[in-house]
Amino acid sequence: MVEGIRIKGGAGEFEAALIAVVLDHITREEDALRRLPPGGARGMPAWMRAEFPEEPDTPLEVVEPDRS
Numbered sequence: 001m002v003e004g005i006r007i008k009g010g011a012g013e014f015e016a017a018l019i020a021v022v023l024d025h026i027t028r029e030e031d032a033l034r035r036l037p038p039g040g041a042r043g044m045p046a047w048m049r050a051e052f053p054e055e056p057d058t059p060l061e062v063v064e065p066d067r068s
Helices: 013-033
Strands: none
Touching: none
């Protein structure tokens, strides 16, 4: 594990802070992936499943025929 990071090359305070936030986010994502059960993900998240119909054969939307 990396203990410290040195940012060089003309980055100001804002740029250095942004780089630190991105690196922290990547580290947290990698840690979360390591904690997944063997074999992969836990399935589709609820916010994605919310749009699926209750029955597999139910259409997602009803399209009215063009009457012109």
